[in-house]
Amino acid sequence: MANLSSFASSLFWATFKRDLILAFRHKGDMVNPLVFFLIAITMIPLALGPEKAVLMRIAPGIIWVMALLATLLSLDSLFRSDFDDGSLEQLLIAPYPLALSVFAKILVHWLATGLPLTLMAPLLGVMLSLPANAFAALCYSLLLGTAAMSLIGAVGAALTVSLRKGGVLISLIVMPLYIPILIFGASAVQTAALGEAYNMQLAVLGAGLAIALLLAPLAAAGALRVSVNA
Amino acid sequence: MNWQWLHRLGSPRWFYEKTNAWLPWLMVCAWGLLLVGGIWGLGFAPEDAKQRNSYRILYIHAPVAFISMSCYYIMAISGAVGLIWKMKLPFMVMKAAAPIGLGLTIVVLATGSIWGKPTWGTWWEWDARLTSYLILSFLYLGVIALQQAFQNRDTADKASAILALVGTVNIPIIYKSVDWWYTLHQPATLKIVGKSTIDPSMLYPLFVMIVGFYVFFTLVLILHTRTEILRRESRSQWVKDLVLGKSNTKGEGAES
Numbered sequence: 001m002a003n004l005s006s007f008a009s010s011l012f013w014a015t016f017k018r019d020l021i022l023a024f025r026h027k028g029d030m031v032n033p034l035v036f037f038l039i040a041i042t043m044i045p046l047a048l049g050p051e052k053a054v055l056m057r058i059a060p061g062i063i064w065v066m067a068l069l070a071t072l073l074s075l076d077s078l079f080r081s082d083f084d085d086g087s088l089e090q091l092l093i094a095p096y097p098l099a100l101s102v103f104a105k106i107l108v109h110w111l112a113t114g115l116p117l118t119l120m121a122p123l124l125g126v127m128l129s130l131p132a133n134a135f136a137a138l139c140y141s142l143l144l145g146t147a148a149m150s151l152i153g154a155v156g157a158a159l160t161v162s163l164r165k166g167g168v169l170i171s172l173i174v175m176p177l178y179i180p181i182l183i184f185g186a187s188a189v190q191t192a193a194l195g196e197a198y199n200m201q202l203a204v205l206g207a208g209l210a211i212a213l214l215l216a217p218l219a220a221a222g223a224l225r226v227s228v229n230a
Numbered sequence: 231m232n233w234q235w236l237h238r239l240g241s242p243r244w245f246y247e248k249t250n251a252w253l254p255w256l257m258v259c260a261w262g263l264l265l266v267g268g269i270w271g272l273g274f275a276p277e278d279a280k281q282r283n284s285y286r287i288l289y290i291h292a293p294v295a296f297i298s299m300s301c302y303y304i305m306a307i308s309g310a311v312g313l314i315w316k317m318k319l320p321f322m323v324m325k326a327a328a329p330i331g332l333g334l335t336i337v338v339l340a341t342g343s344i345w346g347k348p349t350w351g352t353w354w355e356w357d358a359r360l361t362s363y364l365i366l367s368f369l370y371l372g373v374i375a376l377q378q379a380f381q382n383r384d385t386a387d388k389a390s391a392i393l394a395l396v397g398t399v400n401i402p403i404i405y406k407s408v409d410w411w412y413t414l415h416q417p418a419t420l421k422i423v424g425k426s427t428i429d430p431s432m433l434y435p436l437f438v439m440i441v442g443f444y445v446f447f448t449l450v451l452i453l454h455t456r457t458e459i460l461r462r463e464s465r466s467q468w469v470k471d472l473v474l475g476k477s478n479t480k481g482e483g484a485e486s
Contacts, residue, residue: 155396159389163379173372173393176365177400180407187414208403219396226388 011096015104022081023112029077030112033070034120040066041124052129059128060138060189066124067117067142068178071149074113075174076167078105078157083228088161092228098221106154106217114146130193137192137202144205145185151209151216152177158223181208240317242459243468249452256449263442271435278432284348289436291341293443295363298334301327301447302366305373306398309391319455321387322462324394326454328374330447335367358412362405369397383462 023030044062048054082088082105091101121142122135130138156174160166188201238244271289278285305327312320342360343353354360373390380386463469 155392159376159393160379162385165379169375169379172375176368176372176404177396179365180400180403183407183411187411204407211399215399219392223389223392226392227385229385 008096008100011094012100012104015091015101016108019105019108020111023108026081029074030116033074033113034116036073037066037070037117037120038124040069041127044128055128056131056193059125059130060134060193061186062128063121063124063130063138064142064145064182064186064189067121067146068149068175068182070117071113071146071153072171072174074109075153075157075170076160078109078154079161079224080157080166083161088224088228092225098224099217102154102158102221102224103217106150106220109154110147110150114150115143117146118142130189133195134189134193137189137198140202141185141188141198141205144202144209145181148181148205148209148212149178151212152181154220155216155223158220159227161224162227181205184208240315240319242319242322242463243466245319246456246459249456252452253449256445256452260442260446260449263438263445267435267438267442271432271439275432275435276429281349284345287341287345289439291338291345292436293440294334294341295338295359296440297443297447298331298338298363298366301331301334302369302394302401303398304451305331306391306394309387309394313388313391318462319459321391322458323451323455324391325377325387326451326458328370328377328390330450330454332367332370332374334447335363335370338363339367356412358409361412362408365404365408366401369401373397 041062044058045055048058079088082091092098094101118139121138125135125138153170153174156170156177157166159173160169163169184201184204188198188205191198191201267289272286275286277283305324308320308323308327311317312324339360342357342363346355346357346360347353373394376393377386377390380389460469460473
């Protein structure tokens with residue numbers, strides 16, 4: 001039993017390390033969602049006009065929607081390269097729990113996209129003249145929300161990994177599942193901008209993250225077994 | 231325990247032949263109930279004091295809203311049964327249920343916005359219930375799109391079953407969050423006729439309509455499943471006999 005659990009943890013860390021190295025070697029995959037985030041946010045004042053009052057009002061929602069879209073764009077690469085070079089199949093036939101290595105992959109995906117998005121969001125908040133008391137809420141809500149979005153999105157990425165044109169399809173099947181996260185995340189920032197307490201929204205986001213942590217790796221592993229063996 | 235009945239139920243041929251006898255009964259019941267309920271509700275139920283005659287769209291809106299929700303669960307449960315017991319028939323039911331469910335949500339949204347025009351003054355209101363049904367239609371669209379994206383039928387079935395199950399976990403969460411979002415943004419000033427305030431004379435035809443629509447839904451689901459059975463089993467001997475041998479008009483009608 002001890003032997004098995006040590007095997008499992010070494011499998012987890014081996015996958016984690018390998019994926020982290022790969023993520024840092026393919027900097028484009030990491031940077032592109034961030035650049036998308038920046039450019040898409042820039043479009044908003046250009047389309048709506050630069051009035052501070054308007055921007056301040058819509059900043060929480062816009063930043064959250066754009067962060068959601070940037071996460072969606074990055075999902076396709078989650079299992080894609082492993083599927084193309086065959087290492088995903090090796091993980092599938094390995095005698096270890098697949099959910100564990102999938103979880104390691106999701107963790108790396110979040111470290112490579114969700115965390116940078118969260119760190120970049122305050123900068124975009126300044127550009128959209130977000131009220132000063134909303135910055136902490138923006139970071140906390142994105143920290144929890146992007147992690148939950150990486151986990152839920154992994155199920156969609158796993159289902160579509162064997163398809164050539166998976167990109168748009170992922171967005172189609174994952175976006176409805178993101179709605180609760182978007183509602184509570186954007187609401188946390190909006191409430192904070194009004195100067196009120198936003199603990200409740202963060203607690204709900206945390207609860208969502210906990211459920212996703214529990215179920216999403218299992219669902220993604222099951223989805224991989226179905227879609228890769230095609 | 232004897233599981234034979236379950237496996238016989240899972241046989242497409244058994245299902246196809248058994249439902250031959252059910253179809254006329256279902257058809258008579260569905261049309262009878264819908265006609266009685268429709269005429270009763272639209273013609274004889276009393277007029278609403280505030281909404282005048284416009285409330286009568288309730289007799290279509292509410293039953294379809296119920297069914298479009300339960301249709302998602304039927305789809306997800308049959309997908310789960312197919313995944314667990316590895317049977318063919320449940321996947322066919324699942325595939326047949328998805329477009330029906332999408333159609334039902336579209337009817338809910340259309341009747342809802344038609345009802346909204348005289349009562350709320352707009353075609354579209356970001357009401358919690360309308361928004362929830364819009365999202366439900368997105369979930370159906372996702373399942374249909376995933377089903378159609380795969381070349382391999384087995385993979386398509388299993389993948390969309392998993393997606394339907396993930397959606398099932400999410401539906402209560404989505405509904406609660408949309409409810410919360412709605413109460414946060416708009417105090418509940420707009421109210422449709424509440425359950426408790428509805429008069430029995432308006433309620434009885436509604437019951438008839440609900441039962442009628444459920445029977446109708448069962449009929450449509452069975453017809454679509456039969457079509458799917460013929461399509462998938464088209465190489466098997468019994469389907470060839472059915473189509474080529476005796477002139478079974480029902481079989482040919484369902485196939486087209």
